[in-house]
Amino acid sequence: MVRIGVTGRMGSGKSTVARRFQEKGATLVDGDTLGWEVLRLPDVREAIAASMGPDVIDRGGQVDRARLGRVVFRDPGAMERLNGIVQPVLLRRVREVLEAPGQGVLVLDAAVLPAWRLEPELDGVIEVVASEDTRVRRIRAARGFTDQEARERIQGQKLPPIRGARRQWRIENEGDRAELNRRADAIWEEIESLGRSGESGSPA
Template sequence: MLKVGLTGSIGTGKSTVASIFKELGAYVIDADEVVHKLLKRKDIKEKIRKEFGDVFTPEGEIDRKKLASIVFNNPEKKKKLEQILHPEVFKEIEKFFKQVEEKDPNAVAIADVPLMIETGSYKNYYPVIVVYAPPEVQLERLIKRGMDKEDALRRIKSQMPIEEKVKYADIVIDNTGSLQDLRKKVEEVYEKLKKMAANN
């Protein structure tokens, strides 16, 4: 089985690439979805209550916006949150890989992880795929999604520059063209991955 890492930056089209891989038959786990589920777990809620105080909705769920506004401008708090969540995310990803391998030993299994390079966990995957779009295209896409320019720029600047991420990639999928172009590129990469999985 091939354990593929997929990453990119905000506005590069990583989620679109992940969903095309899925359509083509790859097994995909999305780290963001894993985090959503973790934030509903009782033990995680307790840890977050201890560390961050009242960041809960009246229904007792974690208010993601409140939590995000605390960690976004505070590196210390961000680190604390990552220490709570990241080990659990990696456990879930490993569990996912194990289940896929039992079911389909020649599978192409992809972990879609936004902070793979920043956390160093990219070393757990081969190949590492980075979805690329230049910063001006990222900005344009975020504004199209309804973000205001200031906010969009702040988001882009808060992440590791995409040019930097590309240096860690075994495969780069350039997403500056149309959706059709992108689909074609992903299909070509998937054919390569299937061959790699078969020879693994």
């Protein structure tokens, strides 16, 4: 199996690229979905409530995503505490998925992939980038945020550079969806060739 990571900051279009690969036949693993599954684990939920306060827990006893987001994106210390609680559990789950045997192409869609330092464990990493103004516009349109809220989310997302990737691609996404799809499709052809040639560094 060929294992590819897709990363990029909020509003860059990384998930659009990942879904494009899914349309082409890849198995898509959404890092955000795995993350929210981890938040539902009782031990994790209790640790978050103890660290962030009871207000981030809703009436049903689950983590309130909107409230938690408002807390951590405005407070770097809170984000660090949250990562300390969630990241070890989440990384174990991600590695379980990556190490499972399979065929074809597996795509991991994860903004924080560089922070996880998973690059050497993948066959390649794609970084999707866009200017801050472009990302603000997209975030406002998609989530209904104000300009200030969108910029706070962007500024709160601190990510290290990609390091140690076996292969690396970069997509600049300032255009429309059709242009992004064309660029993604060109990379997809290269990814498919890795599987055909047996150049994948991951076990089948």
